[in-house]
Amino acid sequence: MVTVPAMIDEVRVAVIGVGNNTSALVQGLSFYRATGSAVGVSRPRIDGLGVGDVRVVAAFARSDGKVGRDLHEAIFAAPNNFPRIEAGLPPAGVTVQRGLVDATEIDRVAEALKGAEVVLYSAPSGRPEIALAYAEAALAAGAAFVNTTSDPVARDVALVRRFEAGGVPLIGDDLASQFGTSVLHHTLLRLLEARGLTLTSSYQVNLGGTEDFRNLVENPNTKKQSKVNALGSDRVQIAPLGYLPHLGSQKIAHLNIEAQGWAGTAVSLDVRLQVHDPSGAAGVNIDLIRLAAAALRSGRGGYLPEAAALLKSPPGTAV
């Protein structure tokens, strides 16, 4: 017997920030709706919600090149460089609104967020006061808040309690990638250990061409340090990030692992990984959005532990 699915209400999302990650998300939503494909999707359904059930209904940006334009045009404005997935993307019917520049505008934004179930905060990291202002606006509007930046929002205990009290989900902080250097390096090191090999040395070099990369190169210490810690060994060295504009939204990583096996004989492993960072972000954002919507709809507020594996800095980790 074929089960007839109940009609599902679309998940209405507001995106804050119209950078590469938003471009990948928005283009992908169009791709999946048009093709019905499930390629590259980690979880086809989350609480019954499919990828094609998510719709962007509002978008906010700061740059003059994006504000006032249709979302499907704005995602290609400089310095965005995520490629065009398909020719002939029709207008989104969503005009990019001007984002807030300080906390006095929370009310205006909260008003504009009415009708959205999930606010995906996808602006550049490094402006925690802006992130918090958007979180306040989302709470006021009754929309779940997903913080993809490294700014501490879900690690703010008092704020989480207020979302909890309001029955509004709060997810964050700092998006993990669907498939990136860290998980690959970590998996290989763990495999070596499981097989009884002894790590001699290891390095990792990351090269990329996005604005994110440029920002990290100009302010390298935080990111680099967090990677070393994450890999848990002083035998692993992370080379400085390389900003190579011609790579566009591609990231290329070179990994090397030198180890010793039986009687100290050498084992060498060299890996080259090539991915699109914004795709890795979109592939996780689509899950966070659905987790948030499902929780909101069932009345669960505050932090969602089921999101932890998709985040680099969930509540409880150091700010």
Added chain:
Amino acid sequence: MVTVPAMIDEVRVAVIGVGNNTSALVQGLSFYRATGSAVGVSRPRIDGLGVGDVRVVAAFARSDGKVGRDLHEAIFAAPNNFPRIEAGLPPAGVTVQRGLVDATEIDRVAEALKGAEVVLYSAPSGRPEIALAYAEAALAAGAAFVNTTSDPVARDVALVRRFEAGGVPLIGDDLASQFGTSVLHHTLLRLLEARGLTLTSSYQVNLGGTEDFRNLVENPNTKKQSKVNALGSDRVQIAPLGYLPHLGSQKIAHLNIEAQGWAGTAVSLDVRLQVHDPSGAAGVNIDLIRLAAAALRSGRGGYLPEAAALLKSPPGTAV
């Protein structure tokens, strides 16, 4: 309070076959005893038995260049090409005996195996009748039998029952490697799948310079087919093995994985692995020997399920 370890009786091993794998094992035993190092060892203790508690007390070979020589000389005779780990290896005090060439010699070999607790069968694959004859000799001598070849021994149900009845362990068949192309490729494919990526295509090329490699190149089908099956996807292609003599006992593998992430965007992974195959064998043999000895000492005969993870074709898999 410091616990004084009980004096442990050394595990007395007879090795059948004095090829590269035996060279790696024998040199490693000397290395670990001399240095006290635990580098590259998967399990420092198995039922209390350390790596340094294993001693080779008898060795059998077929070639004139090895029979009659001290084991520590014979391991460097052609066509062996596993490198010399340390200068100044002293004589082993074990003279290589002539191995059996047909089943009529079982009694002679059984006599020579007296005093050994474990028989490590490390001859070339492809002569099942010889493997079975050695197993008979081991059973007659009351020594546990470890079959590292792909010839079916532990998959012979009747034989396993006889070992069980005699209280003598029987382990096999076909040694897995401590760290080889298969486990690496498998781990990477599984990681991709876990992260929701869709496999587009993948290949694997293996290059090596040992006699084992030469034999596989001249008779490629079995091995190659088993690899494809093991990786479980018709999108994974295994290129023909390449016998490159100058590589000696090193194996070099090139792996490529092409996948699709969010909205079909490309993910590419290229890996180069360099290992010494005989080290990978020795690192597993040292565990099988200790599992066999521990079982024998505690009176457990027949197949040992705890060895399954270290074998490619344990009982129950196809012959």
Added chain:
Amino acid sequence: MVTVPAMIDEVRVAVIGVGNNTSALVQGLSFYRATGSAVGVSRPRIDGLGVGDVRVVAAFARSDGKVGRDLHEAIFAAPNNFPRIEAGLPPAGVTVQRGLVDATEIDRVAEALKGAEVVLYSAPSGRPEIALAYAEAALAAGAAFVNTTSDPVARDVALVRRFEAGGVPLIGDDLASQFGTSVLHHTLLRLLEARGLTLTSSYQVNLGGTEDFRNLVENPNTKKQSKVNALGSDRVQIAPLGYLPHLGSQKIAHLNIEAQGWAGTAVSLDVRLQVHDPSGAAGVNIDLIRLAAAALRSGRGGYLPEAAALLKSPPGTAV
């Protein structure tokens, strides 16, 4: 002062064989004519002839899937797998004719070749009598003959004399690639030598997915041997070719070079090359066609020494 170019008569080419190499050539001619681009072209002009001055006016094939179809359709028929460069390729207006199957058909083909200036012989290697029959037909039709296969045609001294006497150019044998493993490997080995490094060992693995590759894999010795000789050192080892269908018309090569520098210290070089073999062929064919046409127009018959650098087996090399 701007020089007004004289109007150039188009070079009229008949292609024998409608495989991947012809697909690349034909699609490329359309691409260059449409775009005016000079990307990837080695010599924009040869004796005044540009890439866009070449036009295919006749095509011959043997398979039922190609004969009788428009050339721009036939180039995509199986087993061809060179990708479609541009959407919307219009019909060529050239219908693929049935090629000859034995020497009795020379007259029919010669008749069909009338009007062509250059016959590009791009059928599979290994049928020298067919190659010679086409050469006879070309000579009879007064069209220059370019043999891209390894079958000996331009190495047939008597035939060259007859072309010379007839004032008809004859170019061959065996097409070099515009950019392939051999030239890359050779260049790197020469660089090492020029810098005073001592070669320890080197290997090369080639993987591909075309019918050409499949044929070479099934009949490997000739090709492999010629590569070793070409690289001129017994320290260079060529692994067996790997036919991996999913690669399509891409070729992937892995090269390794191990050398010794000052005081024997190690230098290692690992290279991965990814190219489309048919593009490498087309990039050379376009030059051979123009060399042949220019010679024909100026009345020079017989072998053209200026083509030697573009061939693997020019006259004078072993048959």
Added chain:
Amino acid sequence: MVTVPAMIDEVRVAVIGVGNNTSALVQGLSFYRATGSAVGVSRPRIDGLGVGDVRVVAAFARSDGKVGRDLHEAIFAAPNNFPRIEAGLPPAGVTVQRGLVDATEIDRVAEALKGAEVVLYSAPSGRPEIALAYAEAALAAGAAFVNTTSDPVARDVALVRRFEAGGVPLIGDDLASQFGTSVLHHTLLRLLEARGLTLTSSYQVNLGGTEDFRNLVENPNTKKQSKVNALGSDRVQIAPLGYLPHLGSQKIAHLNIEAQGWAGTAVSLDVRLQVHDPSGAAGVNIDLIRLAAAALRSGRGGYLPEAAALLKSPPGTAV
């Protein structure tokens, strides 16, 4: 008839700086004298002078850990990390002297240089006044001066004239490597161009673990800029140098080249190079020393044009 070589007077060299490059040179001289090998040597004879004809007769350093020790001990003092090539290196019989710290000491050093034919200046770059002071001392002592640093010495026109007048050779500035990333990258780009491919983009990442590397990382601009210029294309990007201490004196470079062939089809090239930088320096220094000695012995002073190919910044290039 066998020619009996005339007895050759050894070339007496004073080295300024006892870092990794001097370690490689000194150990190599011992290696070549002991083994008679010619492995890794670019030019076995220069004007009759062999590698084994060069002898270090004096050495100068600044650090307390090196001054006063035998040269064969001092070359292993921290932060030097070039590996020990051979066990059992006997004492050199040369005690490291304290180097000069300002120009007032020129006379003392000139006195100490008496008896040397060639002064090899191999101290860290970035102290031009010290380099010039040593050059003055060498001129006063009548010894040829070889400046391996990037400090301008041979680009000082007046100084070259004074060396010329004195009949004393002056070679510099800035040592090229025997085999490094630049020459490899340059060769590959040139090969692509020669074959008619169109460069799309290219990158280069250099990783190393020496003090030289650390200095360059802390002061990156000069070096990086010079590399871009040297490769002559704005499509080539040089990633920041990565200082990874565990690499020791090894340098690892990752190169990528993306190009377009026929009709714009993609060609990709990925290269990994692993070398010992100090070996690359020693392999060139041994030639410069012999060129300098040969010129001095034949009375040729001033700059030696035959050295230009071994230098990055010979006279006439920008200071």
